[in-house]
Amino acid sequence: MILLASLAALTVLVLDAYNQLVRSRNRVREAWSGIDLQLRRRASLIPNLIDAVQAYAQHERATLEHVANARGALAQAGGAGAAASANEALTHALGRLFAVVESYPQLRASDNFIRLQSELSDVEEKIAFARQFYNRNVLDYNNRVDVVPTVVVARALDFRPAEFFDAGDEGRQEVRGGFTFNAAIPRTPTTPPAA
Numbered sequence: 001m002i003l004l005a006s007l008a009a010l011t012v013l014v015l016d017a018y019n020q021l022v023r024s025r026n027r028v029r030e031a032w033s034g035i036d037l038q039l040r041r042r043a044s045l046i047p048n049l050i051d052a053v054q055a056y057a058q059h060e061r062a063t064l065e066h067v068a069n070a071r072g073a074l075a076q077a078g079g080a081g082a083a084a085s086a087n088e089a090l091t092h093a094l095g096r097l098f099a100v101v102e103s104y105p106q107l108r109a110s111d112n113f114i115r116l117q118s119e120l121s122d123v124e125e126k127i128a129f130a131r132q133f134y135n136r137n138v139l140d141y142n143n144r145v146d147v148v149p150t151v152v153v154a155r156a157l158d159f160r161p162a163e164f165f166d167a168g169d170e171g172r173q174e175v176r177g178g179f180t181f182n183a184a185i186p187r188t189p190t191t192p193p194a195a
Contacts, residue, residue: 017153024141028162031134032080035165038127039074039083045123046071046090049116053097056107060100067093080134080163131165138162 050064057064070093074086107113142161145154153159 013149014153017150018157021141021144021150021154021157021159024137024144025159025162027137028134028141031130031137034130035127035134038123038130042120042123042127043071043075045116045120049097049113049120052110052113052116053101053104053107056104056110057100063093063096063100067097069093080138080165084166135164138164 046067050067053060054064067090070086070090074083074090077083077086101107101113144150145159145161
């Protein structure tokens with residue numbers, strides 16, 4: 001009888017640990033979907049921004065291509081770490097673009113450019129919030145993966161720690177042109193990072 005009670009208690013503990021891990025992993029995936037949505041919005045603004053600048057700054061082709069290439073690299077990034085690195089490259093490229101914009105007062109005063117600038121700033125703030133929410137859920141999940149008693153179940157069932165989405169040093173700096181790129185990533189993933 002004691003053996004059966006002990007076995008039942010152990011089963012309940014294992015099932016509870018498993019359920020905690022699954023719920024936590026699902027929260028990480030949900031949080032990633034928030035980042036994904038904002039990254040898609042940001043990525044969709046970049047071509048319009050390039051078009052607006054190109055209309056005024058025809059000879060700045062190299063800078064515009066650099067932004068487009070950085071956006072493409074971000075779209076190909078897999079996982080939170082790779083997306084964060086690609087986002088740093090895009091942030092740097094956008095910084096160069098906005099440095100170019102400073103030389104064109106008519107462009108800075110353009111209604112279309114001002115609207116795009118405002119939308120991009122709004123998206124950057126939303127990405128920062130989504131990144132914070134995602135990282136908080138990753139911390140919770142990773143703690144569950146690493147602490148007793150759930151670590152036993154996590155290792156037995158191959159639950160692996162999730163990657164944090166780090167903006168990196170460059171991603172935390174203000175970019176010339178009135179944008180604060182303290183968030184992370186334009187990438188257009190269709191699936192959450194592996195957890």
